Amino acid sequence: MSTPSPSRITFVLLAVAVCVLLALPALADSQARIVRLSDVQGSVQIDKNTGLGFEEAFINLPITQGTQLKTGDRGRAEVEFEDGSSMRLTPNTTIQFNKLGLSDDGKRISEINLVQGMAYVNWLGKDDVSLNFSHETISLNHAAHFRVDTSAQVADLAVFKGNVDVEGPSGKLAIEKKKSATFDVADNDKSNLSNKIQEAPLDSWDKEATSYHDQYAKNNNSPYGYGASDLNYYGAYQNVPGYGTMWQPYFTGVGWDPFMNGAWGFYPGYGYMFASAYPWGWMPYRYGNWMFVPNMGWMWQPGMWNSWVNVPRYTPTTLTRVTALTPPTAGTVRTVTVGRVSTTSPMMASRSVTAGSAGMGIPRGSVNNLNHLNHQVARTGSAEMRPAPQFGATPAARSQSSASRSQSSGGYAPSRGSSMPSSAGHSAPVGHTSSGGPVHH
Template structure:
C-alpha cells in the first residue's frame, strides 16, 4: 500500500472516530426536563411548538418555554429534580421561562406566574437557583422557603409560611418573613405593604394534602437515600416496592402487575422540539422508570425497573432481557408533532368529585388508584394477588374552603414601602422536606445497563 493511500485511510478513520465521539456530546446536551406530576380537572399545556394550548396529562415532561393553564376546574403539580414543587389552582397560568444547566451542574429555574394562584416549595439546595416572577416582581430563592403567590389585575400578594423570601421590584427590595404577607399595588408603581398575618386561601387545604403525601412517602424506603433525584420518588414508594434480585441488585416493581402485564401497555408518544418523540407513561408512578435506568424481565418476578444511568435521561425507555415475542417501544417512524396514543392514554383526573370506592384489578398496575387515596396499598396488593380484584374505599378529597366575601380584609400590624397607603391582603401555606443533591441529568440515547446497589434480600412476588 502506498504512503498516500495509507495517509488517506488514516485521515478517514480519524474523521470517523471524531464523528462517533461527537454523538454522545450532542446527546448529552444541557437540556432539562421537569415533571407534570399531578393533573386534576382541565389543564392545558403549550409545548412551545407553535400549536398553542392542548390537553395536558400526567407525566408529561415540561421543557423550557412551555406554559401550563389550569382552567376553572383544573389543578396541577410540577416536580423539579431536587424535589422543589410548583402547584397551580383553577384559572392560573404559568410559564417555564428558564430550565437550564450550568457547566458546574447547578440548575437554573425560572417560573413566571401570569395570572391566578400558585404554591411554591423550594427545597433550598445551595447550588441551584430558583426564581419566581409575577407582574413586575421577582423572588430569587437562595434557601428553603414555602409560599403562595396570588396575582390579580390590580394587585398581587406573596404569603410566606416557611423561611423568608426577598422580592425585587419597581419599588425596591422587600424581605417577607414567616407568616407574613406582602401586597403589591400594581396600579400604583407596585408599592407594597407587609402584614404580619394572612388569611386562609380556598386551596390551602388541597396544597397541604399534596404536601403531606410527599412528606409521608418521599423517604419511605431505605433505598431512597441512594436516589440522586427526588421527582417521582414519592410515587414509587406509594405504588410499588423494591426487591433485591440476584444478578441485578435492587429493583422496583409496581403493585397489581400480574401475568401478561408489561410497562409499555399504556401511554403515548409526545413530540418535543430538540428531542423528538418521547414516551409518556399513563401510570401514576410512570416518571423515573421511563427516564432513567432500565426495564428488565426476570422469570418468577416479571417486569422490574432497575435504577441507574443517572447522568442521562431517556426519551425512549431502555429494555433489557425481554421475553419472547415482546415488541420493544418504538417512537413513530413518521415525522410530525401529533401525539400518538398506545393502549390507555395518559389523562388527568376528571373535574368532578372523585369516587369514594375504587375497584382494583390484577394487571392494572395502579391505573385508577388516586395518589395517596388508598391506605396500605401493599396489603391491598396481596388481596388482589389472591382474589384477582378488590374494591376499596378512598380517602376523602381535600376540602376547598369557601372564598372570602368580596372586599374582605384582615387588618394587621405591618409596614409599607414605596410610600404606599394601602392596607394589606393576607395569605398562607405549609412545610416541606429537604432533598439530596444530584448530578445533572442529560438527554441521551440508550446506554449499557448499570447495576443497582445491593441491600437485604426480599423474596420474589408469587405469580398465578
C-alpha cells in the same frame, strides 16, 4: 503575499481564546434541563413550543424550557423539579418556564413566569429559582414554602416557611415566614405587609400534597428527588437473586407490561419522548432499565443516573410479549397516545381495583396502604377500595371518608412506603439493553 508576523499570530490566538472563555458561561447556562408534570387533575393544557399552541396535558409529560402550562376552571397541576421541589397550580392559572438550564458550575437554574392565577411553591433549596409575578421577582437559593396569587389588579404573596425576598418597582422587600404582602398593580406594585396569612380555599390541598411528598420521599438513595415519593407509594423495592435491587409497581398481574399505556410527545430540539400513563411513571422511564423476571413479571432496575433517556430502556425477552416502543412517524407533532391515558378525576365512593391496573386511576395518597390492597388483589384478582377524597376536600368530608376507610380496611395504619434499599444503583449487571424495537414474544 506577506507572511503574518509572530506577534500578529499571537494576538489573534489570544483574541480567539478570550472569546471562547467569554462564551463558556453562556454556553453552560444554556444547557437544557427537563422536569416533570407530576400531577394532573381535571382540565390542564400544555404548550410545548411545537406551533400547535395548547393541547391536552397528561401526567408525566416532560417540561422543557419555554413550555407553558394552563389550568381550566376545575383544573389543578403539579410540577416536580430534579431535587424534589414542587410547584402546584390552582384553577385558571398559567405559567411559563422561561429558563430551565445549568450555570457554568453545574448549578441548576429555573426561571418561571406566573402569568396569572395562584401557585404554591415548595422549594427545597438545593437549586436556584426565580419566580416572576406582576412586576415582582422572587429569587431563591434556600428552602421556602409560599403561595403567590396574581391578577390584573392585585398580587398577594404568603410565606408559610422560610424567608422570601421580593424585588420590584418599589425596591426590595423581605417577607418572613407566617407573614404576607399585597401589591397594588395599579399603583406601581405598592406593597402592604401583614403579620398574618389569610387562608385560601386550596391551602389544604397544598398542605396534604406537601405531606405526601415528605412522607413517601424518605430514604431516597437515588441522586434525584422527582418521582421518588410515587415509587414508594405505588410499589416496592426488593433484592432479587441474580438481578440485584429491583422495583415493581403494585397490581401488575399476568399480561401487564410497562409500555402498554402512555403517550408520545414531540419536543423541538429533543424529538419524541415517551410519557408513561401511570402515576409512578417518571424515573423508571427516564433512568435505569426494565427487565422481565421469571415468576415475578416486569421489574425496574434502578441506575444509569447519568443517562437521561427519551425512550425507556428494557432488556429484550422471549418469555413474554411487550408493547413495541415505536415513536410516531417523523413529522407528527401532536401528542399520540398509546393504550390508555387519563387525567385524575374525583374518585367515586368505592371502586374495584384489578390485577393489571398497576395503580392507574388511584390518586396518590388516597388509600392508606396500597401494599395491603395489593395482597388482596393477588389473592382474589380484585378488591374494593374506598379512597379518600382528593387533596383539598373539606375537613368534614375527609373525616367521614377516613372513618369509612378505617371500617372497611380493619383500621390498618397508613403505609410509610417501601423505601429503596441502600444497594440501589449498584445492582448486578444484567446484559444488553434496548431502548425500543419490535414486539417480542
